[in-house]
Amino acid sequence: MSLDTPAVTPTPLNTDPPLNADPLLDSLTALFRRVLELPEVPGDGNFFLLGGDSLVATRVLSAVARTHGVELTFEEFLADPTPAGLAARVGSATAVPATR
Known part of the structure; x- marks a missing residue:
C-alpha cells in the first residue's frame, strides 16, 4: 500500500428497518416489532409465525384502537x-365514503 493512498472512511450501516410508502403500514409494522420484540417485521409477516400468541394479539388490537381509532375484532x-392485512382493514374502516 502506498503512503499516497487516501484513507477510506466506512459508511455507517442504516440499522433502521426500511420504511414503506404507506405511513399506516409503517405504523402497524412498528407496532408488530414492538410487541413481538423483533428488530424487523415484513409487511406480510404473519404475527403468529413470528412468535405472537392470542394474548399478545389483544395488545395489538388495543394499540390499533388507541392509535388509529379503529376497533377490530379478534376474528378480523x-x-x-x-401488518398489511391490518392496514387494509384499518384503511377501509377509516376511508371516507365519496359523496355524489
Missing part, C-alpha cells in the same frame, strides 16, 4: 394477521 385479526 385472524383473517390476515399481518
Whole structure:
C-alpha cells in the first residue's frame, strides 16, 4: 500500500428497518416489532409465525384502537394477521365514503 493512498472512511450501516410508502403500514409494522420484540417485521409477516400468541394479539388490537381509532375484532385479526392485512382493514374502516 502506498503512503499516497487516501484513507477510506466506512459508511455507517442504516440499522433502521426500511420504511414503506404507506405511513399506516409503517405504523402497524412498528407496532408488530414492538410487541413481538423483533428488530424487523415484513409487511406480510404473519404475527403468529413470528412468535405472537392470542394474548399478545389483544395488545395489538388495543394499540390499533388507541392509535388509529379503529376497533377490530379478534376474528378480523385472524383473517390476515399481518401488518398489511391490518392496514387494509384499518384503511377501509377509516376511508371516507365519496359523496355524489
